[in-house]
Amino acid sequence: MADTADAAGTLAETDDRPLWGPTAYLLLVRMWMRASSQYRVSLLLTTLAQFLTTCLDLIALLIIYTQVKTLAGFTLAETLYLYGTTRLAFALSDVVASGVESLATMIRLGNFDLVLIRPVSSLAQVLADQFTPKRFGKLVAPIVTLGWALDELPVHWTVLKAAVCVGTVAAGFVIYCALWVLTGCISFIAVDAQEVANSFTYGSEFATEYPLTIFGRPLGLALTFVLPVAFVTWQPSLYVLGHADPFELPGFLRFSSPLAAAALTGLAALAWRACIRHYRSTGS
Amino acid sequence: MRVYLTAVRLSMRRYLAYRSSALAGALTNTIFGCLRAFVLIALWKQKPEISGWDLSDAVTYAFITQGLVTPMGIFMNNSELGPRIRSGDVAVDLYRPVDFQAWWLSLDLGRALGAGLLRTVPPVVLGMLLFPVSLPLNPLRWAEFLACCAVGYLVSFALRYVASLVAFWTMDERGMSSILVAAGMFCSGLIVPLTIIPGVLGDVVRHTPWAAVVQMPVNVLLGTQSGGFGYALAFGSLWALLLLGAGRLLTAAARQKVVVQGG
Numbered sequence: 001m002a003d004t005a006d007a008a009g010t011l012a013e014t015d016d017r018p019l020w021g022p023t024a025y026l027l028l029v030r031m032w033m034r035a036s037s038q039y040r041v042s043l044l045l046t047t048l049a050q051f052l053t054t055c056l057d058l059i060a061l062l063i064i065y066t067q068v069k070t071l072a073g074f075t076l077a078e079t080l081y082l083y084g085t086t087r088l089a090f091a092l093s094d095v096v097a098s099g100v101e102s103l104a105t106m107i108r109l110g111n112f113d114l115v116l117i118r119p120v121s122s123l124a125q126v127l128a129d130q131f132t133p134k135r136f137g138k139l140v141a142p143i144v145t146l147g148w149a150l151d152e153l154p155v156h157w158t159v160l161k162a163a164v165c166v167g168t169v170a171a172g173f174v175i176y177c178a179l180w181v182l183t184g185c186i187s188f189i190a191v192d193a194q195e196v197a198n199s200f201t202y203g204s205e206f207a208t209e210y211p212l213t214i215f216g217r218p219l220g221l222a223l224t225f226v227l228p229v230a231f232v233t234w235q236p237s238l239y240v241l242g243h244a245d246p247f248e249l250p251g252f253l254r255f256s257s258p259l260a261a262a263a264l265t266g267l268a269a270l271a272w273r274a275c276i277r278h279y280r281s282t283g284s
Numbered sequence: 285m286r287v288y289l290t291a292v293r294l295s296m297r298r299y300l301a302y303r304s305s306a307l308a309g310a311l312t313n314t315i316f317g318c319l320r321a322f323v324l325i326a327l328w329k330q331k332p333e334i335s336g337w338d339l340s341d342a343v344t345y346a347f348i349t350q351g352l353v354t355p356m357g358i359f360m361n362n363s364e365l366g367p368r369i370r371s372g373d374v375a376v377d378l379y380r381p382v383d384f385q386a387w388w389l390s391l392d393l394g395r396a397l398g399a400g401l402l403r404t405v406p407p408v409v410l411g412m413l414l415f416p417v418s419l420p421l422n423p424l425r426w427a428e429f430l431a432c433c434a435v436g437y438l439v440s441f442a443l444r445y446v447a448s449l450v451a452f453w454t455m456d457e458r459g460m461s462s463i464l465v466a467a468g469m470f471c472s473g474l475i476v477p478l479t480i481i482p483g484v485l486g487d488v489v490r491h492t493p494w495a496a497v498v499q500m501p502v503n504v505l506l507g508t509q510s511g512g513f514g515y516a517l518a519f520g521s522l523w524a525l526l527l528l529g530a531g532r533l534l535t536a537a538a539r540q541k542v543v544v545q546g547g
Contacts, residue, residue, distance in 0.1 A: 045459025049466045056470040059485075063476050064323070068330045134462075192305035199315040206319050214326035 021121035028120075028128035036132040043134060050137030054087065058141055061209075072211040077152035078241050083209045084146030085165070085233040089172025090205045091138040097177045098201075099129035100184035104194040107187055113281050123272055126184065155240065164236050164255070171257035172232040178264040179204065179229075181272055188275040191282070204229040213246045220247055231260035287382055288390040295394025299402075306402035309354060313407040317350035321415050324477075335479040336508050340418040345477055345502050347411030351404035352433070352498050355396040356440045358468050362395055366448035366457030372545040384535050385445065385528070392441050425505060428513040432501035435520035440497045442527030443468070449531065452538040455545060467492075473499040479508070493527060496520035 019027070036043055061083060065076045074082070103126055106112045115125045155161065183197035204227060212220045212234045224230035224247075231253075238245055239254040299306070321343045328339040337345070357363065365388050368374045380387060411417045420426070447464045451457035469475060471494035478490050478499045489495065500516040503509035509516050 039454075039456040039459070041454050042456035042459035046462045049459070049462035052463070052466040053469065056466065057475060060470070060475040063481050064327055066482050067327060067334055067480060071330065072326050190304075190308070192302060193308040195305070195309040195312045199312045203312075203315055203319060206316070210323055210326070214322050216322075219322075 019120050021124045024120040025124040025128050028125060029131045032128060032131035033133055036130075036134070043132070046132070046134040047137035050134050051140055054091070054138050054141035057087075058083070058145055072213045073246070074211045074243075077149055077154075078243075079211065080145055080149035081153060081241065082211065082233050082237055084142055084149050085168045085172060085237065086205060086208045087142035088139070088146055089169050089232060090176050091135075091142050092169075092173045093176035093180060094138055095135045096173075097127050097180035098135065099127045099131060100180045101194075101197075102126075102129050103184045104187040104191055108191050108282060110282050112279070116276075116279070122276060123181070127180075153241070155242065161240050164240055167257065168233055168236040168240070171236070171261040174261035175229065175232050175257075175264055176201070176205070178261070178268040181268040182264075185268075185271045185275045188279060200227070204232075208232045208234060217247060224249065224253075228260045228264065231257040288386055291387065291390035292394040292397070295391045296398045297394075299395050299398030303402065306399070307406070310403045310406040313350040313353060313403060314347075314410045317347040317407050317411050318414065320350070321346040321411070325415075335477075337477070337479060337506070340416045341506050341508065342477065343411070343415045344417045344419065344506065347408050347415070347417055348502050348505070349472075349474055349498050350411075351407045352501070353474065354403040355399040355433075356437060356472070356497050357392070357396070357444055358440070358465065358472060358474060358497070360444055360447075360461045360465055362399075363444055363448060363461070364391070365445070366451050366461060369448065369451040370456055370545065375544045378539070378544070384539075385531055388445060389441055392444075393437075396437055396441075420505065420507065425507065429501050429505040432496075432504045432513070432516050432520060435517060435524055436497040436501055438524040439493045439520055439527060440468075442524060442531055443493060445531045446527065446534060449534045449538060452542045468494050468497075471495065472497045473502075479503070493523040496523055 061079065062076075064071065065079070069075070071079060103112070106115065106126070106129070115122050118125065150165075179201055183200045186193055186197050204223075207215065207223060208229050212223060212230055215223065220230070224235070235245075235249075235253050236255070236257050237243075245251075245253075324342040324346055325339060328334065328337075328342050332338065334342075353359065354362075360366075365374070368377065377387065378384065408417070408419075412419070443464060444461075447460045448457050450460040454460065471478075471489050471492045473479075473489075473495070478486065478495060481489055490499075496516070496519055500509060500520060504513050504516050
């Protein structure tokens with residue numbers, strides 16, 4: 001502490017680079033976590049609510065299977081596998097990236113200007129915005145579901161299948177993170193169209209929880225090649241579950257999830273930069 | 285009375301001012317309606333009749349529930365009372381020479397009517413273009429449906445009002461609201477129709493107040509409500525009275541004891 005003045009002097013010269021994005025992100029997350037821990041009862045209740053929401057969703061799926069033995073040719077254990085991997089990947093991305101949801105409000109109130117003048121990555125600030133530990137409540141049900149599905153499935157596990165299973169969640173996580181950022185870009189173009197973003201994030205999560213065949217061929221193909229959420233869990237899971245592809249797409253697609261994740265991440269990075277470049281403040 | 289009607293009118297006008305936002309929301313409701321419809325179609329293809337509903341009943345249900353989500357405030361995302369209690373702004377509302385509960389009912393009713401115009405009709409109409417949605421032609425059915433919606437709306441308001449008032453004691457309404465949203469999504473039948481839930485769970489959820497909010501109006505419209513329109517109306521009215529009464533008691537308690545935040 002003795003050489004604070006000295007340090008301040010040298011700071012200006014040597015350390016005028018912005019903080020590295022991920023470091024800044026973690027620092028901001030810590031700050032927001034402290035802030036949200038101020039109202040303890042409320043935090044506990046919201047965490048509980050997140051847990052409940054995911055449980056009730058699972059119960060809904062189980063209710064559907066009390067009426068039928070298979071849905072679109074998939075047994076309960078198989079659908080639970082699809083559901084568990086999707087939900088886990090989405091919940092992880094929700095923990096990390098759903099701060100994007102407050103971007104529209106930020107832009108509307110002119111607070112995004114503050115984000116831009118800080119010497120910290122704008123994306124890190126937006127992703128970390130309003131971070132709250134309540135989101136961890138969403139992780140419990142998917143983990144339990146996936147464990148249950150893995151236990152029930154009559155799958156002969158090989159090293160490759162296990163790797164694909166882990167890769168499914170990892171690639172799914174990246175795909176959803178990219179989707180959060182891409183939907184954040186909607187707020188730059190049309191501030192009041194925020195709810196449309198929900199169709200892409202929550203909507204695509206919902207779509208991949210179930211066997212993709214239920215959406216029919218045209219929509220199924222669109223969800224593979226236009227909005228590539230089929231790669232979150234559907235394509236790799238067909239391999240793990242040993243199902244033939246009802247849409248008869250080529251076999252290499254089963255292993256293309258990392259590629260889809262990389263492509264979507266690249267697209268999201270480009271879109272974000274373009275949006276920042278064209279941003280015009282709404283403040284007066 | 286005039287002051288409340290004016291509040292309803294102005295609140296509705298405010299909601300209607302943000303048309304593009306509401307239409308973006310209606311589009312989202314439509315997309316979710318489609319996704320839910322696909323799941324229900326997959327189910328009904330395997331089992332053509334469940335609890336007296338055929339495939340087109342199920343699809344109709346998917347779109348009407350999506351249309352009712354916003355007017356009924358299931359996601360509580362337009363509520364102002366809770367945040368005002370948290371920030372202390374509610375002090376101004378407590379000054380007003382009006383009945384506190386009736387005042388907030390008027391403001392929320394205006395919002396719900398606006399949402400009913402902009403967010404209920406488009407998803408159902410678009411759903412009709414894309415799926416085998418079948419609506420009855422009998423005007424009496426529609427009148428009964430609207431009456432059930434009105435009662436269901438009162439139940440939904442009363443629930444949200446009570447949840448918001450909790451902020452007077454916990455200082456932050458978000459915890460209570462999020463529990464209410466979680467329970468409401470499931471118990472109102474937004475995720476799966478309450479009619480297909482088997483066993484004890486089904487019996488329980490069909491008797492919670494949320495059953496009156498979305499499920500019963502749809503049942504009445506489709507003509508599949510057991511006990512008919514009379515039962516649905518009585519069930520909803522009873523819950524509305526109980527919950528509005530609870531709201532009044534809480535309001536009185538809050539006025540007596542509570543220190544408003546602020547500064």
